[in-house]
Amino acid sequence: MGKDVRGRRSELGGLGPDSDVGGLSTTVGMAIAEMVRTTLGPRGMDKMLVDRDGMVVVTNDGYTLLGQLNVDADLVPAAKLLVELAGSQEESVGDGTTTAILLAGTLLGEAETLLDRGVHPRTITRGYHLAAEKFRDVSGEHATSVAESDTETLRDVTRIAMSGTGSYVDDGVLANRMVEAAQVLARGGQIRADDLLVEKVPGGTVADTTISRGLLLDIQPVHVNMPERVKSARIACLRTDLAVRQPRSDLGDVVVRDADDYRNVREYEDRNLRTTLRALEASGADVVFSNDSISEPAQRWLAERDIMAARRVATSDLERIARATGAMLAADVASLEAEDLGSADLVERRDCGGADLLAIETGEESIRASLVLRGGAEHALDEMERAVVNGLGALAAVHQDPRVVPGGGALEVAAALAIREYADSVTGREQLAVRAFADALEAIPRTLAENAGLDPLDGIIELRRRHAAGERAVGIDAVYGRIGDVVEAGVVEPAGIKERLVASATEVTNRILLIDDVLAASDEDDR
Numbered sequence: 001m002g003k004d005v006r007g008r009r010s011e012l013g014g015l016g017p018d019s020d021v022g023g024l025s026t027t028v029g030m031a032i033a034e035m036v037r038t039t040l041g042p043r044g045m046d047k048m049l050v051d052r053d054g055m056v057v058v059t060n061d062g063y064t065l066l067g068q069l070n071v072d073a074d075l076v077p078a079a080k081l082l083v084e085l086a087g088s089q090e091e092s093v094g095d096g097t098t099t100a101i102l103l104a105g106t107l108l109g110e111a112e113t114l115l116d117r118g119v120h121p122r123t124i125t126r127g128y129h130l131a132a133e134k135f136r137d138v139s140g141e142h143a144t145s146v147a148e149s150d151t152e153t154l155r156d157v158t159r160i161a162m163s164g165t166g167s168y169v170d171d172g173v174l175a176n177r178m179v180e181a182a183q184v185l186a187r188g189g190q191i192r193a194d195d196l197l198v199e200k201v202p203g204g205t206v207a208d209t210t211i212s213r214g215l216l217l218d219i220q221p222v223h224v225n226m227p228e229r230v231k232s233a234r235i236a237c238l239r240t241d242l243a244v245r246q247p248r249s250d251l252g253d254v255v256v257r258d259a260d261d262y263r264n265v266r267e268y269e270d271r272n273l274r275t276t277l278r279a280l281e282a283s284g285a286d287v288v289f290s291n292d293s294i295s296e297p298a299q300r301w302l303a304e305r306d307i308m309a310a311r312r313v314a315t316s317d318l319e320r321i322a323r324a325t326g327a328m329l330a331a332d333v334a335s336l337e338a339e340d341l342g343s344a345d346l347v348e349r350r351d352c353g354g355a356d357l358l359a360i361e362t363g364e365e366s367i368r369a370s371l372v373l374r375g376g377a378e379h380a381l382d383e384m385e386r387a388v389v390n391g392l393g394a395l396a397a398v399h400q401d402p403r404v405v406p407g408g409g410a411l412e413v414a415a416a417l418a419i420r421e422y423a424d425s426v427t428g429r430e431q432l433a434v435r436a437f438a439d440a441l442e443a444i445p446r447t448l449a450e451n452a453g454l455d456p457l458d459g460i461i462e463l464r465r466r467h468a469a470g471e472r473a474v475g476i477d478a479v480y481g482r483i484g485d486v487v488e489a490g491v492v493e494p495a496g497i498k499e500r501l502v503a504s505a506t507e508v509t510n511r512i513l514l515i516d517d518v519l520a521a522s523d524e525d526d527r
């Protein structure tokens with residue numbers, strides 16, 4: 001498969017400045033769609049790519065795949081726009097990347113046929129636009145609303161979104177944890193990926209994956225004599241060290257000439273450090289995090305007073321702690337006040353399957369959750385993490401817009417039927433483009449069927465027939481490799497993601513067609 005892709009690359013990379021760029025975009029689009037085709041759906045295959053440095057990359061993710069493409073974006077605007085389409089889909093929702101690329105590429109392919117028949121690009125883009133609007137209507141008609149309490153459907157949505165990222169297929173265990181996590185995150189109003197912390201601890205099984213309120217970080221207290229557990233913690237977040245400062249005079253560094261000087265300097269340092277530590281204690285802090293160092297004497301001093309402290313905390317973690325607990329990031333300890341501290345119900349060291357983590361529980365009000373992923377080796381955990389990102393994206397989408405639609409290509413078949421019917425009412429050559437759009441939509445069920453080992457042609461025929469007979473939820477049940485009621489099988493997707501994906505794939509396709517039109521016109525007026 002790597003060979004396949006490299007072949008494409010040289011094909012794309014072989015373009016010189018003299019190449020005929022106008023009209024090429026459709027070919028490029030089709031090639032890219034072809035590339036991601038075999039990865040669609042839960043039974044999609046992983047692709048093995050060899051990157052520029054000869055490193056092997058194995059992925060099932062449309063976005064990762066496109067990231068490996070080596071094309072000169074200036075020469076092939078179509079490729080650049082498709083990569084951007086994948087990127088925006090990936091960033092905004094995490095899911096639906098492959099479908100978006102496949103749809104855009106197929107729309108470009110259909111457009112090529114129409115262009116060959118003499119249909120003007122603008123006519124095609126108008127027809128595509130009309131059809132995309134119709135798709136949205138159909139999606140609205142087929143959507144059902146999920147209640148926030150309907151954890152079963154939420155789990156299904158999550159499971160389906162998680163299934164397409166790699167060889168990782170969730171049997172519902174992880175999806176259940178994700179739904180729990182989403183319930184915590186939803187308290188913040190909107191579910192933000194940033195508010196879910198993921199720690200990966202190799203070993204165990206997926207069932208050992210835990211979700212906890214608040215933060216769970218890979219942080220260890222500095223001193224063995226420090227408390228393991230602090231209830232109703234008052235937390236100081238320091239962007240400075242707790243160590244001796246080199247004394248400085250206005251004239252520069254202090255120069256030590258003899259033993260007296262040395263003693264004086266030491267005393268000065270000790271006094272300084274002690275003043276700082278006393279200020280820290282006076283603020284009422286009983287847990288201290290610093291992104292800098294905490295010297296040995298300071299550690300002992302803190303341990304003696306039952307203050308838990310951790311040093312060299314990653315700045316990103318420090319910021320997270322500050323946000324989650326309401327602490328201020330303090331750069332100057334001497335002026336630290338009680339109100340600068342954050343608070344947590346509990347800070348404790350916790351053994352998570354052999355990994356020593358620090359839990360910071362911020363209570364019922366918390367809008368942050370931590371997931372400790374278990375099960376398998378590091379590589380498997382990375383794959384799970386990618387799945388988690390997609391699952392969370394789907395949960396966030398449903399939280400924003402609670403409608404879900406049948407997956408497994410069912411909605412696409414229904415929409416294709418409705419759009420073909422609608423095409424009859426469209427006047428002019430736009431009608432052809434509207435029909436072509438319906439055909440392109442069917443690439444999704446067709447591809448899912450193919451990847452699930454079904455005959456794609458027979459599959460489409462059966463799907464069309466049953467939808468025409470009113471079976472609205474019939475699609476490809478990819479896990480069992482059969483055609484049936486996908487809603488019953490729990491294959492549902494957020495309507496918002498689907499609608500957005502179809503809209504942006506159409507928009508990008510249309511932009512590519514119009515750029516081509518301009519390029520062709522400026523090249524030579526041969527049309």
Ligand code: ADP
Nearest residue numbers: 040041042096097098099164407408476477478
């Ligand atoms: P994308 O990057 O577009 O999300 P995926 O590889 O995740 O690509 O595939 C998504 C498609 O797979 C959707 O059409 C979805 O409905 C379908 N799908 C996911 N799980 C199943 C399943 N168990 N049965 C049938 N179709 C499924």
Ligand code: MG
Nearest residue numbers: 095096161164
């Ligand atoms: Mg997916």
